[in-house]
Amino acid sequence: MDSLVLDRSAMPSLSRKGARLAQRREARIAMALSAPALLLIFCFIILPTIAVIVLGFTDFELGYGSFNFVGFENYAELLNDRTFRKSLWNTTVYAAIVAPASMALGLAIALLIESEGWGKSLFRTAYFLPVASLLVAMATVWQYLFHPTIGPINAMLDMIGIQGPNWLGASKTVMTSLSIIGIWQSTGFNMVLFLAGLSAIPRELYQAAEVDCARSALSRFRLVTWPMLGPTTLFVTTISTINAVKVFETVKTLTEGGPNKASEVLLFTIYQEGFVFLRVGYASAMTVIFLAILVSLMFLQYRVMDRKVHYA
Numbered sequence: 001m002d003s004l005v006l007d008r009s010a011m012p013s014l015s016r017k018g019a020r021l022a023q024r025r026e027a028r029i030a031m032a033l034s035a036p037a038l039l040l041i042f043c044f045i046i047l048p049t050i051a052v053i054v055l056g057f058t059d060f061e062l063g064y065g066s067f068n069f070v071g072f073e074n075y076a077e078l079l080n081d082r083t084f085r086k087s088l089w090n091t092t093v094y095a096a097i098v099a100p101a102s103m104a105l106g107l108a109i110a111l112l113i114e115s116e117g118w119g120k121s122l123f124r125t126a127y128f129l130p131v132a133s134l135l136v137a138m139a140t141v142w143q144y145l146f147h148p149t150i151g152p153i154n155a156m157l158d159m160i161g162i163q164g165p166n167w168l169g170a171s172k173t174v175m176t177s178l179s180i181i182g183i184w185q186s187t188g189f190n191m192v193l194f195l196a197g198l199s200a201i202p203r204e205l206y207q208a209a210e211v212d213c214a215r216s217a218l219s220r221f222r223l224v225t226w227p228m229l230g231p232t233t234l235f236v237t238t239i240s241t242i243n244a245v246k247v248f249e250t251v252k253t254l255t256e257g258g259p260n261k262a263s264e265v266l267l268f269t270i271y272q273e274g275f276v277f278l279r280v281g282y283a284s285a286m287t288v289i290f291l292a293i294l295v296s297l298m299f300l301q302y303r304v305m306d307r308k309v310h311y312a
Helices: 002-053 073-079 082-115 119-131 136-146 152-159 176-199 203-210 218-228 230-245 247-256 266-276 282-308
Strands: none
Touching: 002 119, 002 282, 073 230, 073 282, 082 152, 082 176, 082 266, 119 176, 136 152, 136 176, 136 247, 176 230, 176 247, 203 218, 218 230, 247 266, 266 282
């Protein structure tokens, strides 16, 4: 009888020990399964980032066998570099135009498609085509559209008595032209994200809003749709801002930073310094500044917007 009591008293400790062993076994299995992904992240993300940070403190140039540590000289040179300041300003202007405009258009198109009873797949595909298209290949089309003499945009302006500008060849209009291309490219992707968010909103909420006298489309959008799209909007804002700051292909393909550096953006300047002038150390310092800007933007957006987001 006493041995039976002892056995029963030992059962909780044995079960706890078994649970701990099971947890350790699960942890080892999880580490084994995640090891390849962790190794790839370390080799292709963490290690290159560390290398860029280290090279930013050197005068390393491609083609030379040795380099010296120069401390913060590259960063001090950046402060006095007019090209860097110009590219930073152009990137800011581009992102300030493209990110909110593509978000607004993406949301508007998503709302229109969601309200349609037919042709949803067709419209989704049509608006998503710019995302799937190769921008370098589409550059030829945009060069034709923006051509100052034979382009259809200036031809339509001429029909109503407006003299069309040299869109890609004038300093005053080149950033506007590139921003139009950026909005065209980003709107379809934002539309798909907003469509996913709209499809996740329970239909019962709209019925409840109608009972509470929110019968107009604007009232339903303000009271139901917009608050419930909070997480999606936060994600789209972050992605749109990052993509806008990372603009490179259109500048490289259409303008090469011209005219007179009016369209030179940050990534194009980094490309020029690193792969044309071969100043890898100086380009690495620019890259560190670029990464710091991206991290700061993401942190600021999540700190400011996350408090206003309603998570269902």
